[in-house]
Amino acid sequence: MVKNKKIHNIKIGFFLAFRQLKHASIWTTGLIVVVMMLTFLNLVVVNGILVGLIESSIEASEDRYSGKVIISTLRQKSIIENSSEIESVLKNLQNVTGIVPRVLAGGTIQADYRRLLKPEETPNQASTNISGIIPSEEDKVTGLSNYVIDGTYLDDEDRDGVLVGAFLINELTPIDSIGFSQLRNIKVGDRLKLTIGNNSKEVYLRGILKSKIDNIDARIIMTQSELRKLIGRSDTNVSEIAVKLTPGSTEEDAVRVKNILIANGYDFDAKIQTAKEAEPKFLKDMKDLFGLLGTLMGSIGLVVASITVFIVIFVNTLTRRKFIGILKGIGITSKSIEYSYIIQSAFYAILGAILGMLVLYGFLVPFIDKHPINFPFSDGILYAPLSGTLWRVLALFVTTIIAGYIPARMIVNKNTLDSILGR
Amino acid sequence: MKEIIIQTKKLTKTFTDGDKQTTVLKSIDMEILAGEFVAIMGRSGAGKSTLLYQISLLDRPTSGEIVIDGVDVHDLSHEERTTFRLNKLGYVFQDYALLPDLTAVENVALPLLMQGMDKKHAYKRSMEVLDQVGLEGKYDSIPAKLSGGQQQRVSIARALAHDPAILFADEPTANLDIESSLLVLKIFKEIHAKGQTIVMVTHEAEYARTADRVIEMKDGVIDGK
Numbered sequence: 203m204v205k206n207k208k209i210h211n212i213k214i215g216f217f218l219a220f221r222q223l224k225h226a227s228i229w230t231t232g233l234i235v236v237v238m239m240l241t242f243l244n245l246v247v248v249n250g251i252l253v254g255l256i257e258s259s260i261e262a263s264e265d266r267y268s269g270k271v272i273i274s275t276l277r278q279k280s281i282i283e284n285s286s287e288i289e290s291v292l293k294n295l296q297n298v299t300g301i302v303p304r305v306l307a308g309g310t311i312q313a314d315y316r317r318l319l320k321p322e323e324t325p326n327q328a329s330t331n332i333s334g335i336i337p338s339e340e341d342k343v344t345g346l347s348n349y350v351i352d353g354t355y356l357d358d359e360d361r362d363g364v365l366v367g368a369f370l371i372n373e374l375t376p377i378d379s380i381g382f383s384q385l386r387n388i389k390v391g392d393r394l395k396l397t398i399g400n401n402s403k404e405v406y407l408r409g410i411l412k413s414k415i416d417n418i419d420a421r422i423i424m425t426q427s428e429l430r431k432l433i434g435r436s437d438t439n440v441s442e443i444a445v446k447l448t449p450g451s452t453e454e455d456a457v458r459v460k461n462i463l464i465a466n467g468y469d470f471d472a473k474i475q476t477a478k479e480a481e482p483k484f485l486k487d488m489k490d491l492f493g494l495l496g497t498l499m500g501s502i503g504l505v506v507a508s509i510t511v512f513i514v515i516f517v518n519t520l521t522r523r524k525f526i527g528i529l530k531g532i533g534i535t536s537k538s539i540e541y542s543y544i545i546q547s548a549f550y551a552i553l554g555a556i557l558g559m560l561v562l563y564g565f566l567v568p569f570i571d572k573h574p575i576n577f578p579f580s581d582g583i584l585y586a587p588l589s590g591t592l593w594r595v596l597a598l599f600v601t602t603i604i605a606g607y608i609p610a611r612m613i614v615n616k617n618t619l620d621s622i623l624g625r
Numbered sequence: 626m627k628e629i630i631i632q633t634k635k636l637t638k639t640f641t642d643g644d645k646q647t648t649v650l651k652s653i654d655m656e657i658l659a660g661e662f663v664a665i666m667g668r669s670g671a672g673k674s675t676l677l678y679q680i681s682l683l684d685r686p687t688s689g690e691i692v693i694d695g696v697d698v699h700d701l702s703h704e705e706r707t708t709f710r711l712n713k714l715g716y717v718f719q720d721y722a723l724l725p726d727l728t729a730v731e732n733v734a735l736p737l738l739m740q741g742m743d744k745k746h747a748y749k750r751s752m753e754v755l756d757q758v759g760l761e762g763k764y765d766s767i768p769a770k771l772s773g774g775q776q777q778r779v780s781i782a783r784a785l786a787h788d789p790a791i792l793f794a795d796e797p798t799a800n801l802d803i804e805s806s807l808l809v810l811k812i813f814k815e816i817h818a819k820g821q822t823i824v825m826v827t828h829e830a831e832y833a834r835t836a837d838r839v840i841e842m843k844d845g846v847i848d849g850k
Contacts, residue, residue, distance in 0.1 A: 214739055218726075225726040225767070528722045531683055532736050532783065533711020535704065619684045622722065 214534065215541025223546060231550075234514055238554020238598065239561065241507035245594045246562055246586050248503075249496025254570075254585035255577055256489040259414070260481060262580060266344050267415050268477045269302070270456040271445040273463070276473055280307075281439040283471040288443065291466060297448045297455055300343035305334035305426050306441035307433050309398035311366070311405075313388050328370045328383045332398065332422045333442075334429030343446050346411070349418065353390035353409030360425050363408030364396065367419035371410065375419075396422070401432050414580055443472075453478050504597060508605035511550065515543055516609035523613055527621025536614045540607060547606025548599065555595045562586060629692075630791060630822050631657040631680050636689035638675050649675045651845040652689065657824060659790075662817040664833035665826045667842030673826045674795055676842065680824070681714055681793040682706050694790050711739055715784030717794040721776040723768040723783075729755060730764040733783045740787060754782040758812055774805025781812055785821075792816070794825040798832055810835050 292301050312327035337356040341347045347355035368374040372384040392407045456476035463474050567584050575582035638650040649672045667673040678684040691698050723732050733751035758778040798806035833839050841848040
């Protein structure tokens with residue numbers, strides 16, 4: 203009469219599980235489901251925030267500084283040859299939405315240059331990279347003006363105004379390290395002396411930048427035309443080109459742009475990298491490390507959840523031992539009874555995961571996207587890609603099923619008569 | 626001539642508790658014929674329930690043979706014994722042994738569903754048997770909403786629904802009032818009249834007289850037939 207024993211046992215298991223769940227206390231069921239939901243969130247959110255710390259930093263760097271492709275000088279070179287040509291090629295590419303050419307030079311900025319320093323005094327100065335930009339173009343593509351926390355952004359015609367990154371001002375970012383110098387006690391409007399090589403120029407502090415991106419916050423920014431004058435360059439070549447692609451572009455799109463430039467032979471003039479390739483190794487290592495830490499912490503949650511389900515199912519089977527004995531006595535197979543408990547465990551896991559996903563994608567992710575967590579070095583987001591989340595759902599599901607199966611099997615294997623008579 | 630449906634040879638059951646061994650059944654030789662209504666009687670501790678548990682495959686004897694409906698059940702595996710119980714045997718327990726999460730009709734239908742009958746036919750058959758035991762209109766009641774007598778009748782309906790070769794009843798009236806007890810015995814007589822083999826354990830001599838034959842147990846042996 204029964205064609206497929208396994209499926210038949212599962213069907214009977216469903217029959218029993220459904221009725222047991224239907225008559226179970228709503229509070230007990232609710233409590234288990236909430237534990238499952240919190241476990242799921244623990245699995246996803248801890249990992250998501252830790253990885254999100256780095257991921258948001260990378261995203262912000264692409265958005266505010268590098269774009270999807272960053273073109274920089276070759277070793278031993280201070281400029282990118284044929285910069286204008288490269289820019290023209292990029293402008294004609296379909297998915298390129300903006301390019302930002304920058305001229306870079308190493309230099310020093312000093313605040314106390316107008317008074318004579320005593321021999322034991324160290325000058326109030328900072329040595330760093332000076333970036334020459336076209337303010338309107340830079341702002342259009344990277345939105346740099348949004349990160350001016352004091353003072354105002356540069357005009358294209360600005361002759362002696364500079365923006366100073368927050369890393370270079372001790373009061374904003376206290377760094378006490380030998381070899382790293384910072385400006386102290388400066389305010390917007392102060393006169394400063396900018397020195398590049400043997401050339402100096404008096405400038406004034408027009409604004410202070412804080413973007414949580416090292417390559418912005420550790421630089422001095424001025425108009426490209428003024429920087430060119432200072433370093434004595436009249437050509438149109440630049441030192442760095444950031445390339446922005448259409449929103450939602452992937453790494454593959456960036457690689458395609460890079461390959462087009464390489465196909466045109468520009469890799470002999472410049473170092474062409476996707477933003478991902480240009481990521482510092484420590485950032486990749488940190489991302490892996492934080493991912494591992496998140497997984498470890500989530501795994502502890504998973505163990506706790508499996509113990510919870512084990513205890514719940516164990517107590518349930520123990521108190522229902524007599525009925526398990528009766529089921530076996532009237533001819534219900536052990537497998538059907540075991541399946542009924544597996545199905546109940548699966549129900550808790552699925553419901554917990556569904557509720558968890560609703561909370562995650564319906565509330566937590568959009569909320570944290572809108573109100574990022576303010577970490578010192580990044581605006582923390584909750585990084586929870588669907589594929590990773592589904593893997594965690596699977597992990598919770600499998601763990602819960604095992605945790606439900608073991609106690610059920612322990613009780614089902616007891617002597618039938620002993621179970622019925624409760625001895 | 627009626628065929629033998631249950632036969633035991635030198636059936637022995639010994640319980641071990643540490644070093645102490647207690648032999649509850651002592652080399653029982655017994656035969657029950659198909660269609661017979663047999664009552665097993667005896668005082669508490671005489672071994673009557675233990676004998677029922679052995680011949681109904683709810684327990685394994687320490688030694689001896691049991692042949693039920695032509696099958697030597699000694700060598701059956703755990704799963705084979707479960708299937709044998711499902712297809713050949715029906716049980717009525719003293720405390721009804723209904724599943725609390727299932728309605729009356731679901732309790733009765735469960736063994737039928739396990740046998741592979743589709744839900745529609747299983748429920749139809751279950752309702753018919755519930756009607757037979759006088760429980761029309763109680764199909765959807767869960768056990769907690771039924772009286773003791775009603776619960777025992779659901780238990781009888783469950784035991785009968787799959788037309789078992791033998792119906793085993795362990796003190797089926799022990800928890801019931803007289804009225805309900807008499808009703809249960811009346812049902813037993815009716816189904817016996819239709820040819821059902823029944824083996825009932827009881828300590829009430831009056832109820833035992835309902836049976837065709839009484840097996841008297843005393844100190845683990847059959848005292849009289």
